Amino acid sequence: MEFKDRLRFLRKNCVKNGKHVTQEDLGKILGYKYTSISNYESGRNEPCIRDIIKIANFFEVSTDYLLCVNEDGDDESRKNRLFELCASFSEEEKEKIISILLSIRSMMDKSKNRGK
Structure with missing residues (x-):
């Protein structure tokens, strides 16, 4: 590109x-x-x-x-690749993905809290 x-x-x-x-x-x-x-x-x-x-x-x-x-594997590159991927979805799909990610985040937070 x-x-x-x-x-x-x-x-x-x-x-x-x-x-x-x-x-x-x-x-x-x-x-x-x-x-x-x-x-x-x-x-x-x-x-x-x-x-x-x-x-x-x-x-x-x-x-x-x-x-x-510098598009190899640094944090900035991953963030930009994620942006490109997200931009490829429709607005409706983006809302669903956000909902899924929030659910995953919540589950991960609960899992971390149990381990303390």
Whole structure:
């Protein structure tokens, strides 16, 4: 995966204020028109370091993740892989998964308390 693909993936799977982030939305964050984001996503242009940091902060990911660096097994990489997996589910599926995870967390907490 390249930066352009990662940026497109993040933008298309990001929901802010109840709606998916558009190229225009992201352009406003950076102080550009949507065409700049379109050019980033197509690979025609690449952002400067300052904008890479802004984009990473906006999507709450590391710059390494955004730039497709160090994707082996570190904690940040696992968090980002989990984000990608979760983004692939529908909103209804996400709610079910959250419910399941909360149940698992509760069972694990009870199990820990019994062991004390």
